[in-house]
Amino acid sequence: MSEFKVVCPFCLYVDNIIRFRMKLKRGGYSRKRYQCPDCNQVMRKKTLTREATLHDLAEWLYVCIRMFNKPNEKFYDRISWEKLSDRLKKRGWANDFWESWKTIKENFELYSKEEINFILDGYSRKKIDLLLGTEKQYYDEQRRLSEWISKK
Numbered sequence: 001m002s003e004f005k006v007v008c009p010f011c012l013y014v015d016n017i018i019r020f021r022m023k024l025k026r027g028g029y030s031r032k033r034y035q036c037p038d039c040n041q042v043m044r045k046k047t048l049t050r051e052a053t054l055h056d057l058a059e060w061l062y063v064c065i066r067m068f069n070k071p072n073e074k075f076y077d078r079i080s081w082e083k084l085s086d087r088l089k090k091r092g093w094a095n096d097f098w099e100s101w102k103t104i105k106e107n108f109e110l111y112s113k114e115e116i117n118f119i120l121d122g123y124s125r126k127k128i129d130l131l132l133g134t135e136k137q138y139y140d141e142q143r144r145l146s147e148w149i150s151k152k
């Protein structure tokens with residue numbers, strides 16, 4: 001059986017998607033929510049399975065911090081900074097990631113509301129193009145993925 005690897009956007013832990021499934025109290029697994037086995041963060045399936053470049057990942061994290069940081073519940077604290085930074089270094093991604101981070105931070109005021117909503121909704125810009133251009137292909141991929149998961 002082939003593997004479907006995913007990357008946790010909170011700590012960069014990489015594993016088969018099966019390991020991210022979240023057990024429901026009533027039995028079975030959640031279809032919409034997944035949980036990282038390493039940092040325990042819960043996220044939506046589309047956040048975990050989207051196609052994302054390193055830049056997309058930096059963008060999603062930065063925008064989430066800017067939009068979701070509340071005085072008593074900081075999105076910032078959901079990120080495992082130590083693990084994230086360690087894994088960025090080990091994979092040789094650190095320079096590119098922090099360059100992107102800096103660019104996003106400097107240009108944040110230029111993001112439109114629409115762009116921010118797309119990013120928060122788990123879509124990278126690449127995915128927006130994919131959605132607008134070859135919508136059917138995208139949904140076929142999602143369906144194949146769901147079928148593959150439900151067979152496990």
Ligand SMILES: [Zn+2]
Binds near residue numbers: 009
């Ligand atoms: Zn994680």
